[in-house]
Amino acid sequence: MTVTATPSRTAALVRPVRTRRRPDVVRSRVAAWVAVGVIGLFGLAPIYWLLVTAFTPDEKAFSFPPSLIPTEITLEHFVNLAKNEKLFGYLVNSVVVSLITAVLSVIVSAYMAYAFSKFRYRGRTSLMHLVLASQMFPQALLLITLYALFSATGLLGAYTALILSFTTFTLPLCVWMLKGIFDTVPSSLMEAAAIDGASRWRTLHQVALPLSAPGLVAAGLFAFVRAWNDFIFALTLADPERQTLPPGLVHTYLGEFQTAWPDLMAASFVVSLPVIAAFMFLQRYLVGGLTAGAVKG
Amino acid sequence: MPPMNRRDVLRLLGLSTLGVTALSACAPDATGGGTARPSGDAAAKTFGFTSWSLNEEAQKAAVQAIVDAYASARKVTINTASFPYNEYLNQVTLKIRGGRLSGAVQLDVAWLAALASLGKLRDLSAHAAQGGYTEVGLSSGQFGGKQLGLPWTTGSIGLIANTEILEKAGVSELPGTIEEFEAALNKVAKLGDGVVPYAAATKAAQLKDILPWMKTFGSPLLDGDQITVGDDASVAAVEWYKKLYDAKLIAPDVDRFDARALFAQGKAAFYDDAIIARGVVAGQSPDKSLTEKMKPLARPVLSAGGTPQALLWGHVIVVVEGEGADAAADFAKFATSDTATVAGFFEKVKLPPTTTAGLGDPKVAGDAFTTEWTEKITKTAAPNPFWRYAGYAQIETAIAEQVQAVLVGQASAKDALAKAAETAKGLQK
Numbered sequence: 001m002t003v004t005a006t007p008s009r010t011a012a013l014v015r016p017v018r019t020r021r022r023p024d025v026v027r028s029r030v031a032a033w034v035a036v037g038v039i040g041l042f043g044l045a046p047i048y049w050l051l052v053t054a055f056t057p058d059e060k061a062f063s064f065p066p067s068l069i070p071t072e073i074t075l076e077h078f079v080n081l082a083k084n085e086k087l088f089g090y091l092v093n094s095v096v097v098s099l100i101t102a103v104l105s106v107i108v109s110a111y112m113a114y115a116f117s118k119f120r121y122r123g124r125t126s127l128m129h130l131v132l133a134s135q136m137f138p139q140a141l142l143l144i145t146l147y148a149l150f151s152a153t154g155l156l157g158a159y160t161a162l163i164l165s166f167t168t169f170t171l172p173l174c175v176w177m178l179k180g181i182f183d184t185v186p187s188s189l190m191e192a193a194a195i196d197g198a199s200r201w202r203t204l205h206q207v208a209l210p211l212s213a214p215g216l217v218a219a220g221l222f223a224f225v226r227a228w229n230d231f232i233f234a235l236t237l238a239d240p241e242r243q244t245l246p247p248g249l250v251h252t253y254l255g256e257f258q259t260a261w262p263d264l265m266a267a268s269f270v271v272s273l274p275v276i277a278a279f280m281f282l283q284r285y286l287v288g289g290l291t292a293g294a295v296k297g
Numbered sequence: 298m299p300p301m302n303r304r305d306v307l308r309l310l311g312l313s314t315l316g317v318t319a320l321s322a323c324a325p326d327a328t329g330g331g332t333a334r335p336s337g338d339a340a341a342k343t344f345g346f347t348s349w350s351l352n353e354e355a356q357k358a359a360v361q362a363i364v365d366a367y368a369s370a371r372k373v374t375i376n377t378a379s380f381p382y383n384e385y386l387n388q389v390t391l392k393i394r395g396g397r398l399s400g401a402v403q404l405d406v407a408w409l410a411a412l413a414s415l416g417k418l419r420d421l422s423a424h425a426a427q428g429g430y431t432e433v434g435l436s437s438g439q440f441g442g443k444q445l446g447l448p449w450t451t452g453s454i455g456l457i458a459n460t461e462i463l464e465k466a467g468v469s470e471l472p473g474t475i476e477e478f479e480a481a482l483n484k485v486a487k488l489g490d491g492v493v494p495y496a497a498a499t500k501a502a503q504l505k506d507i508l509p510w511m512k513t514f515g516s517p518l519l520d521g522d523q524i525t526v527g528d529d530a531s532v533a534a535v536e537w538y539k540k541l542y543d544a545k546l547i548a549p550d551v552d553r554f555d556a557r558a559l560f561a562q563g564k565a566a567f568y569d570d571a572i573i574a575r576g577v578v579a580g581q582s583p584d585k586s587l588t589e590k591m592k593p594l595a596r597p598v599l600s601a602g603g604t605p606q607a608l609l610w611g612h613v614i615v616v617v618e619g620e621g622a623d624a625a626a627d628f629a630k631f632a633t634s635d636t637a638t639v640a641g642f643f644e645k646v647k648l649p650p651t652t653t654a655g656l657g658d659p660k661v662a663g664d665a666f667t668t669e670w671t672e673k674i675t676k677t678a679a680p681n682p683f684w685r686y687a688g689y690a691q692i693e694t695a696i697a698e699q700v701q702a703v704l705v706g707q708a709s710a711k712d713a714l715a716k717a718a719e720t721a722k723g724l725q726k
Contacts, residue, residue, distance in 0.1 A: 058580070058581070059581065059582065059583045060583075062557075062558045062561055062562070062581040063562060063583075064491075064558050064559055064562040064564050065491070144391070147391060147395060148395065151395050151396075151397060156397070232384075235380070235381075235384060235388065236388060236391065240378065240379070247381070250381045250383075250384070251352050251379070251381055252352075254381055254382070254383065255349075255353040255354070255355070255382060256349060256350075256353065256382040256405075257355075257571070257573055257574075257577050258355070258577050258580070259554075260354070
């Protein structure tokens with residue numbers, strides 16, 4: 001007679017034996033969850049408060065003591081935002097300036113980083129350090145200098161002034177980020193391409209750049225966000241009709257005596273959506289790009 | 298990144314120094330050289346008008362109406378520009394120094410000295426003599442013996458009371474002396490229900506509000522060029538403030554924004570603000586009749602018969618030399634002294650005019666709150682004596698930080714103010 005085990009019996013047989021967890025393991029897990037909870041709360045609380053304020057009617061937004069859970073909700077501030085054509089103009093300016101800054105930063109920094117990574121020449125280290133040092137200049141000094149420079153060249157007020165100024169402070173980090181990535185591309189691949197008859201130009205464009213795509217995306221995203229968030233350069237160097245969202249929001253909602261907090265919060269939430277979307281869409285490239293070159297194989 | 302040895306570090310430092318030097322060489326100098334200078338025909342019919350009010354919801358339509366009225370009546374072209382209030386002085390300074398801004402410019406009275414130091418403001422004494430301005434108004438536009446600004450609105454930072462709370466607490470009359478003020482605060486404190494008797498500034502950002510109290514106790518703040526903060530009177534003022542703080546008659550962590558919110562919610566009996574507060578607070582309050590309960594009062598004095606102290610507040614219009622400066626000066630006079638214009642402006646934005654005729658216009662004189670404010674507070678208001686220094690904001694901050702240290706019990710008033718005075722002396726430029 002053969003005995004055949006039913007599926008339930010088999011499952012019962014293979015069920016892992018439960019062991020009692022040691023108290024110190026439990027404690028450390030609880031501590032980890034508490035830590036994650038506290039950090040999460042710390043990070044999400046401002047976003048929660050922004051949203052609550054954006055949906056709260058003006059007279060309730062200033063209630064004292066403030067209420068964590070809104071008792072009344074309104075869409076009026078989002079409607080105000082939709083009706084504000086000037087803000088749409090600032091949004092267009094932000095998109096144009098940030099996109100061009102990102103593309104320009106990636107193009108220029110890719111060539112610079114490749115030259116630093118794959119060529120050996122006199123003064124290379126000094127040049128690399130000079131690029132790094134330029135990151136250390138105080139913004140106020142750069143602003144005054146760029147103002148004078150653009151004023152003298154007639155570029156003040158134009159998109160060009162904004163794009164060039166943003167690129168000056170995105171380039172150093174982009175270059176160093178991409179240099180690290182090019183360092184991880186094996187030189188043997190370049191040599192193989194050269195043996196196959198590829199020129200240096202072709203090797204760069206058909207071998208090195210495709211392999212560094214995540215890094216290029218990460219650098220581009222960094223430059224985009226940096227340009228998107230800048231306030232003081234955009235306020236100072238651009239004409240009112242070419243200013244970007246940060247000065248635009250300040251112009252629109254902050255006054256000598258009053259700040260339209262609920263309207264400002266609604267606008268801040270809406271204008272941060274493109275950046276959030278970009279991060280979500282490009283997340284997989286971003287993680288790879290930022291960590292590439294961190295460990296040399 | 299390759300590891301850096303000592304030679305690399307030195308090279309990096311050298312390159313940084315070289316870079317900074319090169320950048321500094323390109324930057325405009327302190328006198329405004331290095332870039333284009335204001336030029337053009339001063340008598341031209343095109344000029345600029347720069348104003349933060351042109352971009353603020355509550356005022357922009359009213360200001361634009363003045364610009365349009367003048368432009369069409371005098372057949373001139375006015376190019377308007379605006380910067381946010383908090384960035385305004387930096388932007389205007391940079392643009393004047395860069396030679397890219399001329400014409401009429403709206404200024405906060407506190408900024409006049411900082412802009413005057415650029416040496417590009419026109420003396421408007423001749424226009425001021427014809428405008429019929431009040432003495433206190435004229436004083437707000439004077440610097441270095443010249444009339445550099447025509448007063449557009451003149452008010453003051455003063456005390457406002459919520460008469461409903463005072464009635465509930467059994468305070469029938471507004472206090473006139475420090476003693477009466479303290480008694481009123483103690484009565485309000487007994488109401489409980491989270492009511493702050495006096496929503497005074499206790500955050501460093503707004504603790505410059507202590508300065509009029511120091512003057513109330515007898516400190517001149519500045520005697521010639523000698524800073525008197527730290528004298529017996531200013532120490533007594535801060536010790537009194539600390540006493541209110543310890544007795545919970547004033548609350549911790551309050552700035553102007555918090556004070557307005559408290560007052561708007563009916564949770565403060567007194568607070569300090571400018572005359573424009575009426576509209577701001579009303580907009581934040583669920584109590585639609587709050588403005589009727591608001592009453593301006595002169596700052597209580599040390600003993601009966603004393604002069605109430607208040608900080609002058611207001612806006613002036615200055616003229617920066619350059620294209621259209623003559624027309625800009627005429628515009629400044631029109632905007633600030635044409636009676637129909639200033640009365641119409643008051644009707645829309647509730648900012649008090651600066652001319653005797655303007656204040657006497659029925660539209661203005663019929664407004665009891667404004668009339669009371671002008672009579673009780675603005676009449677004896679004086680500019681902050683530190684405004685004459687370009688670094689006045691840092692001086693105020695130095696004092697505010699030390700007063701805050703006293704409030705939280707980190708220092709005695711005497712030591713803290715001596716330290717504040719020492720810091721402030723280094724900023725007298």
